Every structure is written in C-alpha cells, then in structure tokens.
Amino acid sequence: MSSAFPSRPGALVLALALVWGLGCERETRRFREVPPTATPGSALRLSSINPGPAVPDSTIRSTYAENAYAVSEGKRLFTQFNCVGCHAQGGGAIGPPLMDDEWIYGAQLENIFATIVQGRPNGMPAFGTRLATSQVWQLAAYVRSMSGLLRKDVAPGRADAMQAKAQEQATTEQRPEESTTPPQAERP
C-alpha cells in the first residue's frame, strides 16, 4: 500500500466523517434557544473588543447563519410577519431593497439583528419585544441570504409561493458596498 491514506477502509471512514461533520451541522434543527432565556443583550455584540478578560466567541453564526433550517424558518417568517409588506420579496417597495449590495445600517448579521430589534428612522418598526430572539436571528440570516451572502448549501432552495426572482440559493453574491455605517461600527 503506497497510497496517501493508510488503507481504503480508512479513507472511506475519513470521507464519511467529513460528510457527517459538514452535513449534520448544516442540517441540525434547533427548536429551543441555547440558552432558552437568551435576551437580545446577551447575544448581540457589534464590536469584537470588550472590557476585561476575553469572552468565548458567540455561536450565533453557526447556529443561524450556517444552518439551513434556521434560514428556511427565516424565509417563512419573512412572509408571515409581513416584512414583504414594505420590502417586497427583497426588491424593495416603500422599504429599501434587501437583495442588492447597498446596506444603510450594515450588512453583518449583528447589524441586521439590531436593525430589526431597534427599528430605524423613516419607517422601520422596532420589533424588539414582539419577536423571540431566535426568530430575529433567523430573519437576519435569511435577509443575508437574499443578496447571496450565505453559503449556497445553507440558503433556501425552494419557495412555497410563486416567485418573481431566482431562489436565494441561486443568487450571486452581492458584495456589500456603500454602507453609511463607518467600518469600525460594523462587526469585523
């Protein structure tokens, strides 16, 4: 055996482990908050600098922005909570479009979370107390998928209603530009 792997079964096990490791995290369905009582304050960080000793990094990204179930839930809520009433299916109407490369208040997951929770001048309501924290993260992750900022295997690939645009999965990435948020205010 002069192969790079010790043996054929070994290579197979390694391949299966890789598939399992990558596939399951993407598919894991978390129904309960981790921790169940998470409040926006404890999870939302717009800066990587903090006073005192370093705290462990938040798992928000892997839980929501890298999880296909969370993003598809966000897609369902986007219609049910009537985000489409102002933003349409991402193209924008009386609210700004969400599928382009322009972000007024930052394109990071945390920026979108803050925008939904706090509301923004000229029309965006503050949904803070009306939405569960998990729902806001799901919505924020879905909003990022609309302009192709999520991995292709995570972004939704189906729609239950008639659609005038390509699925989020098939959207080409729109690199965020023209943000009026100073770079240091966006989470690095």
Place this chain on the structure above:
Amino acid sequence: MIQFPGEHSAHAPASSQAVLLDRLGEQLYGIGAVVFVLVVGALLAAAFRPRAAAEDVEDPTRERRMAAIVAAAAGATVATLIAVLFLSFGTGRELTGTPPPDAIQIRVTGRQWFWDVEYRDSLPSRWATTANEIHVPVGRPVVFQLRSTDVIHGFWVPSLGVKRDMIPGQETSVWFRADTPGVYRGQCAEFCGYQHAKMAFTVVAEPPDRFAAWLDRQRDTARTPTDSLTRHGQDVFLASTCVMCHAIGGTPAGSRVGPNLTHLAGRRTIAAGTLPNTRGHLAGWIVDPQQIKPGAHMPPNALAPGELQALLAYLESLE
C-alpha cells in the same frame, strides 16, 4: 352489530356517512365469512375424501361432473366479486352525493400544525373564526370545505366517517350529518411534518339550539377585561410575541399565522388537541412549547412571572 365505543372509533358510527361505511364493512365481513367457510369446507372435504379407484379416474361421466363443479365455483366467485363491486359502488355513490342545499358550510384550513376553522355567512360581519374545535348541529348536514396553506394534511374523524385530504391550492369538500350527540376526536391522516401525530381536533355534535347559541357566542368579539389583572394580561398579550401570530377579536391583534384565540377559554384542549385546557398546561405551553411539541412554530416565551400570571388570567377570561 358489534360496536367498539370510543371518541375515535370507526366501529361506533355517529353520522349518516359513518353508518353507510359501517354497513358496507359489515356486508363485506359477512360475505368474506361465508366465502371463508365454503373454501375451508371444500379444502377439508378434499383432504378427508377417500382415494378414488384407478378405473373411476378414467370415467368420462365423473370427469364431466368435476368440470361442472369447477365451472360453478368459478361462476360463483365472479358473481360474488361483482356483487361486492356493486355494494362498494352504491355506498360510494351515497357517500359522495351532492349535499342537501340546507347544509351548513364550514371552512377548515390545515396548517402546520393546527386547524383553522371558519363559519362563514352571507354577512361578513357574522363570520366566526375558531381553531381546533368544530361544533356541528345534530340532524343537519354539514359541508366541510377543506384547504391547506402549506403541505398536504388529512381531515379525518373516524366516528363520523369522514376522511379527505387537504391539498394546497385545491379546495376539496366532504359532508356528513351527525346523528348522535357527542364529542369526537379528529386527527390529521396525511404525514405533514414534525407534529403530524399531535395534530388533532375535536368535533362536538350537539342539539341545534345549543349549536346556535355556541355559534352566536363565537361571532362575538372577545370579552373586554374588567379587572386590573386581566387588563394587564391584555397589555402583555399586545406588547409581546403573542400578538405577532395570534388574533383576538375586538383587539388590535389580528394576525392569522397561529390559531385564533378569541374564545380560547371555551375550548376543551390546547395545542391542537394535545393538552387539556387548564391553567397549568397553558402556562407550560406558553413558556416552553418546544418541550411539548418540538418543531411547532410557536417560539419559547420567557415572560416574567408577574406578566405570565396576568396573561394566563386574561386568556382564561376569553370565554
């Protein structure tokens, strides 16, 4: 004939349609029993019959007699199958016939994972919306208009003999006339996701005057809170996550994502027939629904104890 009582039993028929189905079932069982006895009898007769002598086997009259018996048996089989076909066809015709014109129309929408129930009227102000509990009058035909907004569900009440799929984008309908007052259990009969097994509902068949009184109450808006605790509860409802999905008639809460709660306290169960409607179960369901029905679309609600008690008092006042 033999009945197996229970609120969820196809062998305790409680409606016009269920009686027809039950009768068909008994006819088929009866025919099957006769056929079974004849076949086993023939088999036993063949097994214990004395062996024929060699010259008898060659006998042409015996050969003709045997051929006639086989032909008669084949003919009887075909005739029986055709009779069964006609019985089944006749029952199907009676079951699916056009409902009488004086029937009550009830619109049921299957959702992941509950049942949205609407009693419509020529006057839209008299429409009533409820969820998971359907009341019907005894002795009057009821037509169910069945729809779905997400995946395929199955509307099934075994005791009342109705079962029909609810298909997104296609309205189906089914009708029956309840003959026996009682409380019957319905269940989703088409796998529809995580909480399919706990997607149940209640059908209450009651005398026409009680049904009319119930429907009148359902048409009303919700009771206005009178004391400070329930008033606080209403404020909690309108300012928290509840209001994003649930509607309560007469308040600004008008979302149609989750079940309508206008007359919640009058229902027997909560969470689509899963839990009895008591204060403790309601509290557990509000605080951590994912513990009770993982995957359900209601999020956990970490309310402060005082707010939760006020909310419970308010919800319990919604009769």
